[in-house]
Amino acid sequence: xxxxxxxxxxxxxxxxxxxxxxxxxxxxxxxxxxxxxxxxxxxxxxxxxxxxxxxxxxxxxxxxxxxxxxxxxxxxxxxxxxxxxxxxxxxxxxxxxxxxxxxxxxxxxxxxxxxxxxxxxxxxxxxxxxxxxxxxxxxxxxxxxxxxxxxxxxxxxxxxxxxxxxxxxxxxxxxxxxxxxxxxxxxxxxxxxxxxxxxxxxxxxxxxxxxxxxxxxxxxxxxxxxxxxxxxxxxxxxxxxxxxxxxxxxxxxxxxxxxxxxxxxxxxxxxxxxxxxxxxxxxxxxxxxxxxxxxx
Ligand SMILES: [Zn+2]
Numbered sequence: 348x349x350x351x352x353x354x355x356x357x358x359x360x361x362x363x364x365x366x367x368x369x370x371x372x373x374x375x376x377x378x379x380x381x382x383x384x385x386x387x388x389x390x391x392x393x394x395x396x397x398x399x400x401x402x403x404x405x406x407x408x409x410x411x412x413x414x415x416x417x418x419x420x421x422x423x424x425x426x427x428x429x430x431x432x433x434x435x436x437x438x439x440x441x442x443x444x445x446x447x448x449x450x451x452x453x454x455x456x457x458x459x460x461x462x463x464x465x466x467x468x469x470x471x472x473x474x475x476x477x478x479x480x481x482x483x484x485x486x487x488x489x490x491x492x493x494x495x496x497x498x499x500x501x502x503x504x505x506x507x508x509x510x511x512x513x514x515x516x517x518x519x520x521x522x523x524x525x526x527x528x529x530x531x532x533x534x535x536x537x538x539x540x541x542x543x544x545x546x547x548x549x550x551x552x553x554x555x556x557x558x559x560x561x562x563x564x565x566x567x568x569x570x571x572x573x574x575x576x577x578x579x580x581x582x583x584x585x586x587x588x589x590x591x592x593x594x595x596x597x598x599x600x601x602x603x604x605x606x607x608x609x610x611x612x613x614x615x616x617x618x619x620x621x622x623x624x625x626x627x628x629x630x631x632x633x634x635x636x637x638x639x640x641x642x643x
Contacts, residue, residue, distance in 0.1 A: 352402075355406045355407070355410065357617075358406070358407055358410060359410050360617075361617065362394075362410065362411075362414060362416060364617075365392055366414065366416070368390065369390045369391065369392040370388065370390055370391055370392070371391070371392055371393065371394070371415075371416045371417055372387075372388060372391040372392070372393055372417070373393075373417040373522075373524065374393065374417070374419050374524040374526075374564060374590070375524075375561070376388070376391075377391075377393060377590065377606075378562055378564075378589060378590055381590060381603075381604055381606075382589070382604075393417070393418075393419065394411070394416060394417075394418040394419070395418065395419045395420075395421060395566060395592060395608060396418060396419070396420050396421065397421045397528050397566055397568070398421075398422075398423060398433070398509075398528065398532070399420060399421075399422040399423060399426060399427065399509050399510045399515075399528070400508060400509060400510070401507055401508060401509055401510050401514070402508075403420070403510075404510050404514050404518070408518065408521075408523070411523075412521060417522065417523065417524065418523055418524070419523070419524040419525070419526055419564065419566075420510075420515070420518055420523060420524070420525050420526070421525075421526045421527065421528035421564075421565070421566035421592070422510070422515065422525060422526070422527065422528055422550070422554060423528050423529060423530065423531065423532045423550065423568075424527065424529075424530050424549070424550045424553045424554065425530045425531050426508075426509040427509065427510065427511070427512050427515065428509075428511050428512050429503045429504075429507050429508065429509050429511070430503075431499075431503075431531075432499050432502065432503060432508070433531065433532040434480070434481075434482050434485040434488060434531070434532065434533075435532065436508065437485065437488040437489075437492065437499065438477050438478055438480060438488060440492075440497060440502065441477050441488060441491050441492065441495060441497065442474050442477055442478065444495045444496070444497055445458065445473050445474060445477070445495070446474075448495065455473060457494035457495075458473060458491055458494055458495055459471070459473065460494075461487065461490045461491050461494055462476050462477075462487075462491075465484070465487045465490075466487075477491065481533075481534055481537055482531060482532070482533035482534055482537070482538075483533070483537060483538070512557075515558060516558065519558050519559075519560075524560075524564070525554050525558050525560060526551060526554055526560075526563070526564030526565055526566060526590075526592075527547070527549075527550030527551035527552070527553065527554045527563070527564070527565045527566075527588075528550060528565070528566050528568055529546040529547055529550050529568050530546050530549055530550050530553075531546065532568045532569075533546055533568070534568075534569055535547065535567065535568065535569075535571075535574060535578070536573035536574060540575075540577055540578055540581055541581070543574075543578055543581075544578060544581035544582050544584075544585055545585075547565055547578075547582055547588070548582055548585040548586060548588065550565065551563040551564065551565040551588045552586065562589040562590070563587075563588045563589045563590075564588065564589060564590040564591070564592070565588045565590070565591050565592070566591070566592040566593075566608070567591070567592065567593050567594060569594075570593075570594050571593035571594055571605075572594075574593075575643050576602070576643065579591075579602050579605075588604075589604060590604055590605075590606065591604060591605040591606070592605070592606055592607070592608050593605055593606070593607045593608065594607065594608060594610065
């Protein structure tokens with residue numbers, strides 16, 4: 348989400364800091380290392396962007412291009428060409444609208460009624476209740492939009508929050524990498540294994556087939572902390588994904604083709620400070636013998 352994200356200036360300064368100490372590698376190099384069991388070059392880093400936001404294409408991509416830094420863009424396939432809004436994006440827009448209604452003294456009774464109808468434990472805290480709505484309940488968000496004068500169609504047409512297929516083609520032509528990030532950005536751990544595998548595999552396969560990619564890759568939406576080995580078996584049975592990326596920071600994954608990442612997009616923390624903190628944390632984990640991320 349764009350909230351609390353870094354400005355292009357902050358991003359460029361982070362990138363300069365990384366380039367001072369580390370060497371960027373492409374996804375093909377990483378794939379070659381993983382699939383052929385080679386050692387990943389020392390001090391290598393790889394930048395990834397999730398959710399396929401237009402702002403990233405417009406603001407971050409030119410900086411990456413200018414500095415010659417490769418990057419991967421993980422895309423939710425349902426929102427390419429602004430055909431839909433991801434459910435958490437809808438939640439954020441509803442919260443914004445609720446706050447603006449509160450500010451201007453407009454009635455929120457209709458929104459309250461929708462929430463009461465769908466949530467037996469609703470206690471009157473609209474913002475909290477909206478942020479708790481899961482992907483599976485996302486029709487509630489659509490009902491809320493209609494009583495709060497919000498139109499997703501109008502928003503998509505006016506704001507165009509996501510990249511178009513043509514922009515994705517352009518990224519590929521410029522040498523960037525593309526991968527899947529599920530179809531709809533659901534909380535995978537709240538779905539049945541079959542649904543979770545389908546959301547995952549379909550997105551990676553769609554990106555590979557549509558953009559003519561030599562191998563498939565995927566990044567977990569939200570977190571992969573509750574993703575079980577059974578899920579990886581399901582993906583393998585569906586046809587497999589060559590490289591997967593989780594969010595367990597510096598830990599090593601028990602799954603052989605899964606790598607972990609850390610989130611560098613907090614506008615309040617500079618990259619060098621954050622990396623130092625992560626390395627200190629890693630050192631503590633090493634002492635505790637907890638550098639491997641295991642799954643049940
Ligand atoms: Zn995401």
